[in-house]
Amino acid sequence: MGKVMVIGCGGVASVAIHKICQNDGVFTELCIASRTVSKCDALKEKLEGTTKTKITTAQVDADDVEALTALIKKEQPEVVLNLALPYQDLAIMDACLAAGVHYIDTANYEPEDTAKFEYKWQWAYREKYEKAGLTALLGSGFDPGVTSVFSAYALKHYFDEINYIDILDCNAGDHGYPFATNFNPEINIREVSAKGSYWENGHWVETEPMEIKRVYNFPEIGEKDMYLLHHEEIESLALNIPGIRRIRFFMTFGESYLNHLRCLEDVGMTSIEPIMYEGREIVPLQFLKAVLPDPSSLGPRTKGKTNIGCIFIGKKDGQEKRLYIYNTCDHQECYKEVGSQAVAYTTGVPAMIGAMMVMTGAWKKPGIYNMEEFDPDPFMDALNKWGLPWKISEDPELVE
Ligand code: NDP
Numbered sequence: 448m449g450k451v452m453v454i455g456c457g458g459v460a461s462v463a464i465h466k467i468c469q470n471d472g473v474f475t476e477l478c479i480a481s482r483t484v485s486k487c488d489a490l491k492e493k494l495e496g497t498t499k500t501k502i503t504t505a506q507v508d509a510d511d512v513e514a515l516t517a518l519i520k521k522e523q524p525e526v527v528l529n530l531a532l533p534y535q536d537l538a539i540m541d542a543c544l545a546a547g548v549h550y551i552d553t554a555n556y557e558p559e560d561t562a563k564f565e566y567k568w569q570w571a572y573r574e575k576y577e578k579a580g581l582t583a584l585l586g587s588g589f590d591p592g593v594t595s596v597f598s599a600y601a602l603k604h605y606f607d608e609i610n611y612i613d614i615l616d617c618n619a620g621d622h623g624y625p626f627a628t629n630f631n632p633e634i635n636i637r638e639v640s641a642k643g644s645y646w647e648n649g650h651w652v653e654t655e656p657m658e659i660k661r662v663y664n665f666p667e668i669g670e671k672d673m674y675l676l677h678h679e680e681i682e683s684l685a686l687n688i689p690g691i692r693r694i695r696f697f698m699t700f701g702e703s704y705l706n707h708l709r710c711l712e713d714v715g716m717t718s719i720e721p722i723m724y725e726g727r728e729i730v731p732l733q734f735l736k737a738v739l740p741d742p743s744s745l746g747p748r749t750k751g752k753t754n755i756g757c758i759f760i761g762k763k764d765g766q767e768k769r770l771y772i773y774n775t776c777d778h779q780e781c782y783k784e785v786g787s788q789a790v791a792y793t794t795g796v797p798a799m800i801g802a803m804m805v806m807t808g809a810w811k812k813p814g815i816y817n818m819e820e821f822d823p824d825p826f827m828d829a830l831n832k833w834g835l836p837w838k839i840s841e842d843p844e845l846v847e
Pocket of ligand 1: 454455456457458459460480481482483486507508509510530531532533535553554586587588589590591592629630631634742790793794
């Protein structure tokens with residue numbers, strides 16, 4: 448059907464690229480473009496011979512809009528799948544506009560010098576994408592991404608109105624290290640050390656980091672401690688789900704992770720303020736990233752499951768209704784299939800599906816869209832087909 452360019456070649460990209468190559472009927476050509484081209488070449492070498500997808504590679508600094516535009520114009524993909532870091536989102540969106548190509552990502556833009564998670568910078572491109580006749584699909588990972596599609600699906604098939612959404616992200620995997628992050632350490636630590644917040648009755652309620660704790664009995668996993676975090680899909684769901692009164696996001700953390708994080712914060716290692724060290728400027732969090740285990744090395748060591756889903760409370764035919772839609776994923780099964788643990792897998796699969804939705808035209812209209820704004824049905828079918836089957840529980844335990 449067409450050509451996709453993937454930008455970035457880290458943990459999430461590796462899974463998406465495996466899935467693109469499995470889906471060679473849709474993705475007939477693939478260009479892997481990243482900062483370190485040797486990683487792209489190694490993946491190309493591993494996958495060639497297993498797929499009909501024709502693979503090329505390229506070196507690019509995605510912060511350089513001119514160089515990236517030139518590369519996109521030369522390669523002429525139908526869609527660009529941005530799996531670099533959130534800092535690159537706007538540069539890649541500019542290059543896609545200049546080259547006339549559709550855009551998909553998995554995380555909202557963050558300025559490098561402030562940990563801020565907001566869609567305002569990307570939503571500001573709406574008119575430009577509309578005028579150019581291009582689609583930009585924002586947040587096609589699991590959360591955001593699948594959680595947003597679950598919300599649209601629940602609204603379409605089960606509710607007249609949804610009043611409460613609790614998004615639960617449980618990773619019960621054990622990698623055996625006292626402290627490691629399951630995706631890019633810098634992005635992960637910025638997210639979990641930021642203040643928490645949730646949406647209630649039309650406005651944000653802010654909390655201290657990890658201030659709100661709950662215990663939840665996850666299907667197929669059991670009881671886990673989880674903490675309220677700010678999360679980007681809350682912002683768009685609050686606009687796009689009519690009748691919504693409250694949206695919260697909870698993520699599970701073990702004691703060891705939290706103790707280490709507290710110590711690292713106390714000594715200043717999670718700071719994003721540059722400091723002078725032996726005559727040169729360094730950012731403590733970037734230095735910490737360099738000494739922590741590379742998330743892509745966790746695959747062979749991680750055992751256990753993830754469970755990510757949404758609890759909905761709303762009304763159908765005048766009656767109160769509750770529903771939990773979720774996926775469970777096994778770290779070792781993911782590793783056997785694509786050589787990565789489940790956190791990268793649960794992000795990389797929906798990234799491929801988002802690219803497929805735009806490439807095939809199932810989800811394509813000029814402008815900037817969050818995932819819940821399209822018909823959820825083809826995406827939900829694709830999740831079942833491509834490795835992330837979902838389940839529905841009609842009588843879930845609720846979160847206090
Ligand atoms: P990694 O750090 O493993 O990979 C990032 C890749 O981007 C690396 O290959 C890196 O290159 C490349 N890169 C970084 N800067 C540039 C640049 N300027 N130009 C070109 N390439 C660049 O990150 P992850 O795979 O863990 O995460 C990828 C994305 O997925 C992030 O945006 C993250 O926030 C998002 N994510 C979304 C989730 C969701 O559910 N929605 C969940 C988890 C992650 P190099 O190899 O040289 O370092």
